[in-house]
Amino acid sequence: MFVRHAAAELLATTSHPAWNRFFTGLTGTESVLVVSAPAGLGRAWFAQSWPGDDDVFTVHVGKEPNFSNPGEPKTASSLAEAFESHISPAPSKYGDHCRAAIILDSPTIDWTALAAYDYCLARVPDLLLTVDEIAALSEGFSTVPLGSGNNHGDRAAPQELHRLTGGWLEPTLLLLREPSALDRAQVSILPFLSHWIDSQHNGWEIAKSAFLDPITTQTLSAFFSEIHGDPPLLEDLVAAGFLVTAEDGTTFMPELIRQALKTLVRQNDPALADDLVAVAIDAVAESSDLISAVQQAVAHRHWRALGTVLIERGLELFTTDARIIRQLLTVMPEKFVDQWLGDFTGAALRLLEGARTDGMSFVLPDGRLEYERDSVASRMLASTTRLYRNPGPQALAFGLIEVGYLRLAGYDEQAAAAARRLLTALHTAESQRRLRPALASVVNLHAGVALEIGGDPVRASSSYYAAFYHVEGTDHAFLLADSTSKLALLTARRGDTHEARTWLTEHEKWVGKVGWGRSMVTRNAQLARVFVGLADLDLAAVDEALSVLPVTPDQNETWQVHTCLLAMRSILAGRPQRALEVTNRMRYQRPHPSNTPLARALFAVTDRAAYITGAPGLTSPELAGTPPPVPELFLLDSYQALLTGDLGRASLLLSRARNGVDGDRWLNFATQLDIIMSDQDNEVMIEHLIDDIDSGHGFAVDLLVLRRHGILSDSHLQRLPEETRVRIAKIPKTHTDERIRPTLTPRETEVLDGLREGLTRRQIAEKQFRSENTVRSQVRSLYQKLDAATLEEALEAARRWGL
Incomplete structure (x- = not known):
């Protein structure tokens, strides 16, 4: 009963700590106990713990018959030889009721040799000590418990020891006697593990898995897809004693076992061990916990593996918490960062400086930079042009850095152009290889923002939809919340209010699961709620939604939408002059951002609406310079021409607007103008608008112009929900210097x-x-x-x- 770190008195007077747990499963008729386990688990002690009137005759079976510890004198090269030479027929001194224990050095069992015997089988998990068994064993030692003085309670020391040794007897006994002898405990187990590995048919594949953390079916599959050998089953690792079952039913690899296995692998092939570190990091990042993989790379100072992970999965890490990437770049050697990022180093670092506690935050550009003189932008353009010839994850990541830098510098037109090039590269990459859904989603989201600000709402819309559908059905809460938020605002802003409500509902499913960046991904949704309130003429809802936002527009990229909504709120409150003050103040305070295509379009529409509703001091055609060619402006100009009696111009502008305007609210505004300008019976068209509101697809604003012109009769209004009637009545009448076109009976x-x-x-x-x-x-x-x-x-x- 050779156990290195146990006193002879302990072995002679007590049973193996795991014996009682095993013994409860015996019937009492067994004559042979087969123990298939390596040394280091107290296997001979376990065999001699079999209670009875007779001693237990023990035979050690191994491929190397001389490999036996003191106290295990009987050896055999096979199970059959053990029965033939030592047990059957039984030596006369044991009588007819001989009880024999056979200790196998291998997990392979000759079942034919056992067929004639009433036997019981103990494997490695049967000999591994549980937390309770370690606690009971520790009572026999006079040393201070490992967890003494901490706040974990009486079971803290046994639990920590169990996580460390997994219940392997030899290191557990050593650490109970000398809690600080961790190095000696690891060394003590090396011979046992080395011999046990060799006895497994895939032992060294099992040993290589020690480089993985966590060890799951997915990580094993990803790991062994990159190295020689087939992935072992989790059951193989448990059976070998390398994975241990915790009290909560999960499995883990004890730290001493992990380090010992790594030592053995490195001893056999140092170069392979270095490669396995990198492959394991990639495998964990590929199939399990990205942050854990990054932490392992930093712990091993394996910068090349870290660089690969960041290229492949950095954008996912960015959406988890961009501060993590910023911290990683600070611990990575500067030389490696420069080699990895090249021409994109400065831009990437500048972008990451915007990572804050709950999202990204930047100061709006002031326009002082000139694109033609920006050498950083020039070098990035050359690099992405080259990378886009055969685009992959690296090309897309660098393309996003380029777009982000251009936006940060205030090069909005160039950022939109770079976004188009990036999306083209994405489509090419998707046709050539399988890309991660999160990568494709992030590319579409950030390209969409650049396109929207740069005045390309159609492509921006397509990008936002693609961003959502790439991650639909996944658990990427950040990307799902961000894409639905952006879609809610985009659809609300173009007038598809019913669809906006649908996206807001979808957004609510995910935003609660977002950790870092929650306030960032909710901003668009909050602005969309204001648009929905305006369409419903629900000023209380508008004010409630606005109350969550800053009192005045901040530095957020949606500041121009916020400005527009504050102005529209003033218009509905009957204060069009106040609306003009809001937009003009932003033009004065933020001249460069106010000149982006998106800001110019929003401000032009807002100013035109303010003028039509009675803001003095403006001449109709010249509102803050030459207005952008926005279809919505054609509609407003058409209405303005109608008010001044120029029906020819009104009809022409209305026709032009219909060719480009989008969104139900604007189309229904056009319908109202059609009704007003037509001399025909328009009852059917009016009924259609009312039916839409009654069914929940239309909104109160769809009748506001008709109400203003006295076309809605009392019978029409009675068909509306009471809440809608009340809201229409609350909107102040607008005043204009121009006469309204008369309506004849x-x-x-x-x-x-x-x-x-x-x-x-x-x-x-x-x-x-x-x-x-x-x-x-x-x-x-x-x-x-x-x-x-x-x-x-x-x-x-x-x-x-x-x-």
């Missing part, structure tokens, strides 16, 4: 037709089968609406208004 239109034919009042009455007094009353009403005192003035006004 059908009878007044018939009277006007008669006057154009040159008929007298009597002739009109006879032709329309009405009394002359009735016609006379309708003529007075017609003159009043046309602001005319004579027939000639009335006919001229009717012509001018297109009536």
